[in-house]
Amino acid sequence: MLPVSLCLDFGNTNWKGALFQGDRMAEKFMFSQNAILDDLTRVVTIYNPEKIILASVVNHDRSIEELLAKHATLFVLNSYDFRLPFLNAYGSPETLGHDRLALVAALSKFYPGEDSLVISVGSCVTYNFLAKNNAFRGGAISPGLEMRLRSMSDFTQKLPLISREGHVSLLGYDTETSLRSGAVMGIASEIDGMIERYEGQYGKINAVLTGGDGPFFESRLKSKIFADSNFLFKGLYAILEIQK
Known part of the structure; x- marks a missing residue:
C-alpha cells in the first residue's frame, strides 16, 4: 500500500x-x-x-x-534550516513566506534546469523566480484583488467599498465599474507586464499561475501561462519527499 x-x-x-x-x-x-x-x-x-x-x-x-x-x-516548514530541493539565496530568509517556498519547490520539481516564474494570486500577488541553476533569489509582491478594492475605499473619503462580483469592462461606465476595472484589469495587466519583463531579461521562461484567485484571472491574461490551482500542495509534497 x-x-x-x-x-x-x-x-x-x-x-x-x-x-x-x-x-x-x-x-x-x-x-x-x-x-x-x-x-x-x-x-x-x-x-x-x-x-x-x-x-x-x-x-x-x-x-x-x-x-x-x-x-x-x-x-x-521554515525558511532557514529546512532541507529544500533548491538553493535558497533569498536575502532575508527569516521573512520569506512559507507559501513561496512551496511554490518554488514545485518549480524545481516540474521545471528542472529551466528559468521559471510562478505567480500566485491571493491576498497578495507574489512573483517567484527560479533560475535555471536552481537558485531562488526572490521576485515581487503586490496587493491582491480584495486588498486593492478595500484600500481605495479605506484611503479616500468618497470612494465606496465594492464587491469583486459584477461586470468587468475595460471602460468603466460608473464609479463601481471603474473601481472594479482598475483593480481587475490592473492585476491582469501587471501579470502580463511582469512576464514580459522577465522574458526580456532572461529569454523564454515557464510561467505558472496559481492561488485562490488564479482561476478568476486565467482567462483575462494575454500571456501564455500554465494554470495549476494545486501547485502549492505539489510543492509541499516535493519538500516533504526529501525530509529525513
Whole structure:
C-alpha cells in the first residue's frame, strides 16, 4: 500500500489541506479555523498519514502542532534550516513566506534546469523566480484583488467599498465599474507586464499561475501561462519527499 502524506497550508484567508497517496494527490480539504482541531482530528483519524508537513503564514495555536505530532511525523516548514530541493539565496530568509517556498519547490520539481516564474494570486500577488541553476533569489509582491478594492475605499473619503462580483469592462461606465476595472484589469495587466519583463531579461521562461484567485484571472491574461490551482500542495509534497 502506498504511503499516505498530509500537506497543510494555513494562509491569510483559507486553511487548506491535501492528502497524497504516494506522489498522487488523492483528496483536498478546506478547514474551519474555528473548528480546526476537530477537523484535523477527523482527517488524521480517517486517513492515518505517516508524514505531515505544515506551511503557515499566520500565527496558529501550538495545540495544532501537538495534535498532529501525536498522529504522524510532523514537519513544520521554515525558511532557514529546512532541507529544500533548491538553493535558497533569498536575502532575508527569516521573512520569506512559507507559501513561496512551496511554490518554488514545485518549480524545481516540474521545471528542472529551466528559468521559471510562478505567480500566485491571493491576498497578495507574489512573483517567484527560479533560475535555471536552481537558485531562488526572490521576485515581487503586490496587493491582491480584495486588498486593492478595500484600500481605495479605506484611503479616500468618497470612494465606496465594492464587491469583486459584477461586470468587468475595460471602460468603466460608473464609479463601481471603474473601481472594479482598475483593480481587475490592473492585476491582469501587471501579470502580463511582469512576464514580459522577465522574458526580456532572461529569454523564454515557464510561467505558472496559481492561488485562490488564479482561476478568476486565467482567462483575462494575454500571456501564455500554465494554470495549476494545486501547485502549492505539489510543492509541499516535493519538500516533504526529501525530509529525513
